[in-house]
Amino acid sequence: MGRRKLSFGDRSEIATGTKAGWSVRRIARHLGRCPSVISREIRRNSTKTRGYQAVGADVAAQRRRARPQRRKVAADPVLKARVDADLAASWTPNQISGRLRLEAADPTVERMANSPDAKGRTISGEAIYQYIYALPRGELARRGIMLPSKRTRRRPRSIGRSRGGPIVAMVPLPARPGR
Numbered sequence: 001m002g003r004r005k006l007s008f009g010d011r012s013e014i015a016t017g018t019k020a021g022w023s024v025r026r027i028a029r030h031l032g033r034c035p036s037v038i039s040r041e042i043r044r045n046s047t048k049t050r051g052y053q054a055v056g057a058d059v060a061a062q063r064r065r066a067r068p069q070r071r072k073v074a075a076d077p078v079l080k081a082r083v084d085a086d087l088a089a090s091w092t093p094n095q096i097s098g099r100l101r102l103e104a105a106d107p108t109v110e111r112m113a114n115s116p117d118a119k120g121r122t123i124s125g126e127a128i129y130q131y132i133y134a135l136p137r138g139e140l141a142r143r144g145i146m147l148p149s150k151r152t153r154r155r156p157r158s159i160g161r162s163r164g165g166p167i168v169a170m171v172p173l174p175a176r177p178g179r
Contacts, residue, residue, distance in 0.1 A: 006033075006041060006061070011054040014041060018052045072123055073131035082118045083128055087145045089114060093128035 006014075010031055017027035024042065028035040045057035073079050086096045089112070103109050104120045111117060132140065132147070140147070 006037070008054065008058045011041070011057050011061075014038060015052050015054040015057075018042065071131045071134060072127045074134070076121065078116070078119055079121050079123055080131075081116045082121075083123070083131065084143070085115050086112070087132070088143060090146070092125075092148055093132065094125035096128055097123055097125040 010033070013031055014027055017030065022030075024039045025035045028038045031038070041057065042052050045060055046052045047056075050056075073083050082100070083096060086099070087093075091099075099112065100118050100122045103111055103118060104122050132145075
């Protein structure tokens with residue numbers, strides 16, 4: 001089954017199936033989709049009082065898909081100031097994330113010099129990387145920020161390549177002598 005978005009027709013079939021009392025697997029089989037897709041859709045878009053409504057689910061899905069999405073760092077001025085200051089001090093995103101977690105968990109820990117107060121907010125290293133890589137090209141250099149990897153763009157995943165060469169003179173497990 002390929003990855004394709006649920007259409008409004010799919011959502012109306014899901015609504016009809018849930019009202020008829022069908023199981024998630026039966027709805028998935030009827031639509032030719034994976035049960036986890038149907039389960040996730042129902043869980044995301046159901047309300048306690050009205051259940052699953054196709055129109056509301058479709059509107060919510062369009063809103064979630066809207067681009068550009070606001071990143072957590074860019075949306076919060078306190079976090080943005082802290083992350084920018086720590087990046088300028090040559091901290092890695094994972095170090096910044098760990099330090100914020102430590103400061104939030106233990107109030108006796110003082111913040112680092114030249115770092116604005118994060119007011120107990122935390123963020124993951126991955127969210128900081130997303131913020132960094134969403135910046136316009138050349139912005140890191142203009143700010144004087146240099147990541148340890150010296151990479152200004154994300155590296156694409158390598159698909160289909162093996163990590164090393166073949167094992168020379170490999171002996172299969174059944175052919176090896178016992179202990």
